[in-house]
Amino acid sequence: MTTEVTCKNCCSAIHKEAKICPFCLTPQNTNAALRRYIPALIIFVVIFAAFRISSSINTNRYEQPVSFAALKDNLVVESSELSFSKCGDCRSTFNAVTIGMIKNNTQHGWENFQIEVRFYNKDGKLIDSVSDTAYGLAVQPHSEVSFRVMERAAKATEEYASHKVIINDADQISDYY
Incomplete structure (x- = not known):
């Protein structure tokens, strides 16, 4: 009875009970080959499944950004007051200080407001204007926040009869930081 067989891969003579060819390291028994690759296959399936699950979770949470222009009328300056304070680094001029409240009537949070204040004389003529981006100023959905523009x-303080506050732009607060 012969004790040698031919390797299925490299055709070398090997012992008939050898599970792996000593020359090319090819498994000779199909069950042995399958057992050799099962752990790698299981790891691949687990990693693939975890990736698919995490991708579907993140996809479900993502919302398309909302245009500020579409919701601009729902961000309302509820109140504002104009006052003057002495300029700290100069003698003869004053700072025009506008404080107020912004109410957010949307379901989205907003931040980094671009606020414009227009100042008018007693005849309703525009005499001054101030624009400021309030970085870090944020308002959550259906709430309000105070602001200050200085x-x-x-012009001379007596010329300032009225003012109007306009929110020109804001960024939607992102869920991803």
Whole structure:
């Protein structure tokens, strides 16, 4: 009775009970080959499944950004007041200080407001304007936040009869930081 067989891969003579060819390291028994690759296959399936699950979770949470222009009318300046303070680094000029409240009537949070304040004289003529981006100023959905805009006054304080606050732009607060 012969004790040698031919390797299925490299055709070398090997012992008939050898599970792996000593020359090319090819498994000779199909069950042995399958057992050799099962752990790698299981690890691949687990990693693939975990990736698919995490991708579907993140996809479900993502919302398309909302245009500020579409919801601009729902961000309302509820109140504002104009006052003047002495300029700290100069003698003869004043700062025009506008404080107020912004109410967010949307379901989205907003931040980094671009606020414009227009100043009018007693005849309703525009006499001064201030624009400021309030970085870090944020308002959550259906809530309100206070703001302050301050700039050196271009005219004498007596000329300032009224003002109007306009929110020109804001960024939607992102869920991903």
